[in-house]
Every structure is written in structure tokens, then in C-alpha cells.
Amino acid sequence: MANNTSSRVWLITGCTSGFGKLFVSAIVARGDKVIATARNISTLEEFRDIPHVRLLDIDVTATQDELNGKATETLSLFGRVDLLVNNAGYVLSGAWEELTHEQVLHQFQTNFFGQMNITRAFLPHMRSRGSGTIIFMSSIAGWLGVAAGGPYSASKFALEGAVESLQKELLPLGIQVHLAVLGQFRTNILAQDRRRVPRSDPPIDAYNTFVDILSRRQEETNGKQPGDPVLAVERILDVVRRERSMAGKEIGLRIVLGSDAQKIIRDQCLETLRDLDQFSELSQSTDFPDAGRVDAYS
Numbered sequence: 001m002a003n004n005t006s007s008r009v010w011l012i013t014g015c016t017s018g019f020g021k022l023f024v025s026a027i028v029a030r031g032d033k034v035i036a037t038a039r040n041i042s043t044l045e046e047f048r049d050i051p052h053v054r055l056l057d058i059d060v061t062a063t064q065d066e067l068n069g070k071a072t073e074t075l076s077l078f079g080r081v082d083l084l085v086n087n088a089g090y091v092l093s094g095a096w097e098e099l100t101h102e103q104v105l106h107q108f109q110t111n112f113f114g115q116m117n118i119t120r121a122f123l124p125h126m127r128s129r130g131s132g133t134i135i136f137m138s139s140i141a142g143w144l145g146v147a148a149g150g151p152y153s154a155s156k157f158a159l160e161g162a163v164e165s166l167q168k169e170l171l172p173l174g175i176q177v178h179l180a181v182l183g184q185f186r187t188n189i190l191a192q193d194r195r196r197v198p199r200s201d202p203p204i205d206a207y208n209t210f211v212d213i214l215s216r217r218q219e220e221t222n223g224k225q226p227g228d229p230v231l232a233v234e235r236i237l238d239v240v241r242r243e244r245s246m247a248g249k250e251i252g253l254r255i256v257l258g259s260d261a262q263k264i265i266r267d268q269c270l271e272t273l274r275d276l277d278q279f280s281e282l283s284q285s286t287d288f289p290d291a292g293r294v295d296a297y298s
């Protein structure tokens, strides 16, 4: 449980930029301690002399053994980790047929398996203490697939499903789990040197339109996203620490941030409900006559 009277220890992945970087300063400003991590520790120099910040190199695509070693190493820094923020990630776009298995696998190794494996490394520690909070950075891309946006969406959809299960496994153990479902926020994620939209060689002309539309859209959106990442980080801290607007309130699995995210999720839910109602007869037409003898999953 959150407790705003004692200082707690956070570990954040991907602190060189964007949300990760902002988390570090915001956490320290609220009186907590933070282990800031990045794949190359020299990129975190600006945090080196800040009291209550420790630096550690973590590449989230490392092997499970290496990540387990990192988790053990963190205990020598502040003695424990109370909150883990699975933040590291990047955007791979492109047409399904044009992308290679290796390109998509790397997207998953960072955005999905990276988060899963880091979490697995810290769970023995949190489980033995019967407390902890784990935050996963999800996206509206985990609710809506757009043409040429498959790899990033797939990684975030996968995260949404896996984390929904994880929350149910960990709640009885005293460990809180949240998915921060973010709209478009003004970080470096869409900067030209970060986003990737590979084409096949030669490109398949049939996909030019969709790939061009998405590339252009990413380029035009970069730096003009509606969401302020400083405020998103503050809201996530409010939720976890039950402070400010969230004082005395509980929130469930998802922390939806950004009016664009709210609208997309709402529209997706309404469209799903409309489809379910319209095709109700079709959906129910495949049951055995004795359906209902076992409980539905919940």
C-alpha cells in the first residue's frame, strides 16, 4: 500500500529520455529514492550527484540471468525496491509483409519481454516482503491498431493482456499492479532518430500509401503531441502515493492518461458493444445445448 509518510525506493527503466527522465526528478521532488537505469550509464550523468538517486546500467533485452543479477545488485544500493516502473520502449512501425521476424522480435524483446523479464527478476524480492508496486507503460496503441502500426500495437496489446493476468496473481500477495495507458505525449519517442519505419528491399508499392501516411503523421506529430509528460508523471505519482487529486482514492488496473486515450478507449468499447449487440445471435449460435455448466472466466 502507498504510504506517503515514509520514503520509498523506485527503479525506473529507460531514464535517458522522456517519461523515464521525468520520473527521476519527480520522484526525488516528492521525497522518495530512485534507482535510475539506462542501457548506457554514461547517459545518466546529470543525475549522478543528486542525493537519493543511484545509477545502474540495465538493458531490458538482457537475458533473464543478467536481469536477475541486476535485481540482486539493486539491493546493495538502497536495500530494497518498493516500486518498479517498466518504462523502456520504442516504436517500430511498418507493413506486416515488409517487416522481418527479427525486426518484430526486437520490438517485442524491448516492449514486451523486457518488461516481463525485469518484473520476473524483481518478483521474488517483492513477494518475500509481501508488498510492492509495479507500473507498466502501455499505450492507446494497445487498444487500437492502425495500418502500418502493427508491431508497436502488438507489443502493447500483449502487455495489456499479460499484465491483466499478473494483477490477479499479485493482488493477493500484497503487490499492486498498474497499466498506465497513455495517449500521445510530447517526449522523444517520435523523434527521427528514435522511431523506426523500415521498408523491405525493394519496397512493396501496394503498402506505400499506408506506410507514407503513418510516417508523415509521426513526423508531423513529433513535438506537437497533446499530452504533457510532466503532468502524466505527476498523475502517476498521485495515484501510486494516493496524493493530491488521488488522496484517499483507489484506482484499478488502468491509469488512463490523455483525453485522446480516453476517447479512443471509450470509442473502442462502444464499437465493441455495438458489434456484440448486432451479432448477438451469431455469437450464441455455436453453444452446446447444455452450455453454462462451467463458469465463464472473469
Ligand SMILES: NC(=O)c1ccc[n+]([C@@H]2O[C@H](COP(=O)([O-])OP(=O)(O)OC[C@H]3O[C@@H](n4cnc5c(N)ncnc54)[C@H](OP(=O)(O)O)[C@@H]3O)[C@@H](O)[C@H]2O)c1
Residues within 6 Å of the ligand: 013, 014, 015, 016, 017, 018, 019, 020, 038, 039, 040, 058, 059, 060, 061, 086, 087, 088, 089, 090, 110, 137, 138, 139, 140, 181, 182, 183, 184, 185, 186, 187, 188, 189, 190, 194, 225
Ligand atoms: N510518448 C508517448 O506518447 C507514449 C505513449 C504511450 C506509451 N509510451 C510509452 O512510454 C515509455 C517511454 O517512452 P517515451 O515516450 O519516454 O520515449 P523516449 O523519450 O524515446 O524514451 C524511451 C526510453 O526507453 C529507453 N530504451 C529503449 N530501449 C531500451 C532497452 N533495450 N533497454 C533500456 N532502455 C531502453 C531509451 O533509452 P536509449 O536512449 O538508450 O534509447 C529511452 O530512455 C515507452 O514504453 C513507450 O512505449 C509513450
